Amino acid sequence: MPVGLTAPATHALHAVPGVRLGIAQAGIRKQGRKDLLVLALDEGATVAGVFTRNRFCAAPVLVCREHLQGAPVRALVVNTGNANAGTGARGMEDARTTCAELARLMGIRAEQVLPFSTGVIMEPLPVARLLAGLPACLADLREDNWLSAAQAIMTTDTLPKATSRQIHLDGRRVTVTGMSKGAGMIHPNMATMLGFIATDAAVDSTVLQAMLGFAAERSFNAITIDGDTSTNDSLMLIASGAARNTPVLDMQAEGGRALLDAVTQVATELAQAIVRDGEGATKFISIRIEAGRSREECRRIAFAIAHSPLVKTAFFASDPNLGRILAAIGYAGVDDLDVSRVDLFLDEVKVVTGGGRDAAYEEAQGQRVMQRSEITVRVVLGRGDESATVWTCDLSHDYVTINAEYRT
């Protein structure tokens, strides 16, 4: 049961001029479900990507990195049901074959296609079925197909994830629309399983990559469900340029800043949607670390709390067993941390002052907050001015059930 998340309404997802989406049922893993997606970009689009740092990264990730160096991207192809990871040389060949066939059908070059896969690891990609599904995708290409596309990239997700913003830039209305998928194996390191954000703004390609890096750090790189960094994490930002604004050359200037904010908001909402739909999630937990010496140490402590199975099961049980949070702060690897300066809040309740239980704290207060479905853990380190926030969910019986039954 997702926490505070519903499926987006079709009308809430603004089309992005210059970006068309087509969906098919290719039977990659299961019959009768949307599992293949093509995004076709008009000429002139700019594309930026960030990818997993997992050393066992999937074949499509390797091919994406390669193709992004070369010819302008004209198409993205995404399958669900199979990750094409841990598949060695054959996996690379399958990813290249996919690009070549889509390029042939579209009259472009293979290097202009980016491939993406998500699903089970270490099984061969059923490439024949995938290729057979491509014509149906092309026949289905439409600008208003975002919701259907978000459905086509789901794996253990219970809801499609997509959102949209519109801003004014250079006197023109500009759209930013994005979608994501992912519910388990979520601890992105650069990006999440799969996220696609598109805008019709015209943006310089270097600026586009910088915008994506900024937004990823504050969204997909700030979430965790189970601490498992996927082999296939990819987050793409597409700028079609169809809005015909003066191209954005500086993301700190007025127009650039507005677009950066919109992209970051879309990315954050999509990343949070993944946590809200985390496998077995019953609670959405924001972990904010303040007054640290560096953003890095704040993130380290936040992730230690977010990854602790003991903290996560306590949230599942609505049990204010908050010493478990202190233990996680203590083992996060900030070696010179002076615990006697640490304060801890659960929403509005102060639990710990100076490293020990706050004198006024009563269990009933913690209990009251723990009953909520959305909770903020705030830790004040008392040693600097930096802060960071990450988002996670609890660890429930359903997480175990889902992951013990995923393939069966």
Added chain:
Amino acid sequence: MPVGLTAPATHALHAVPGVRLGIAQAGIRKQGRKDLLVLALDEGATVAGVFTRNRFCAAPVLVCREHLQGAPVRALVVNTGNANAGTGARGMEDARTTCAELARLMGIRAEQVLPFSTGVIMEPLPVARLLAGLPACLADLREDNWLSAAQAIMTTDTLPKATSRQIHLDGRRVTVTGMSKGAGMIHPNMATMLGFIATDAAVDSTVLQAMLGFAAERSFNAITIDGDTSTNDSLMLIASGAARNTPVLDMQAEGGRALLDAVTQVATELAQAIVRDGEGATKFISIRIEAGRSREECRRIAFAIAHSPLVKTAFFASDPNLGRILAAIGYAGVDDLDVSRVDLFLDEVKVVTGGGRDAAYEEAQGQRVMQRSEITVRVVLGRGDESATVWTCDLSHDYVTINAEYRT
């Protein structure tokens, strides 16, 4: 249900001359259970300790470290039911009061007492009940009380954990007997929750500390249940000297080596017992990483696999979803790892060759191994001569149940 573990028989636990143990029911957290233990050491004993690196380490850990610097240790006092961690200045006072009262009763100095606590974090130690239980412990002091002592330090453990070895040293029979506790919040960083090993050998105190470091690295520091490093981890090695051998001055010389092996064996068996009795464990999993460049990188990869909730739930389900192991190897943080040289074995079955699925591997083979209750995952990195082994268990519904209900 512990995996391949039964309660030790009383007669299998050899008394250690010079070390007496006394147990009481002090009602620390629950009535009617053994929860307080005193170890009394004859004059002349040497004691070495390794402790948690958690910055939020418990008050008794801080007092232990302090007291180990000073007067010869004559007594150890251990309570279960309350960890006296995250308790600030009051926690320190409570730990000191405990030492002072036991010293008064025994006619020794407070600095000669080491305190240990385990149980719930961030609740005040019920020190009055603890003190009231001390006389009963002293009245119960006996050398053959190890099994009862192992029962007195249990928390969520389902079985007491203790083992014993005898060797010949300098023409004399020498005993090494130890006990441990712990089933959750287990990812020791120096040592586990609580472990006590005693020998009647005479050992130089510097050598004793070195022996303990060597044994801890290969035993308690090589296990994980949930990746949560406790606030109270303490592992103690006591040498009473009652065997009156020529004191051991070199752990690499013949006699020292024999004692080191016995201590390491006892420590390893006790550490493995903690994993076998891991919260909700249904499988005991050995993870061996070979052909690495350093022992450190082997341990890093082994722990990445051992901590992955996805790997752990796959073992629970007996599902050979082995791509999850590859993903964990890939995100372990060995940045220059060449995955095309990595082989993976599940017991006798070769699953991966050169980073991809082995051509001869069939799912039925993996399925067969996954059904076993004890499984070895072997990863060959193909980049050096170093290796390391860690032990862990699966992640089951019962882990969630136990930790969602721990305090209620």
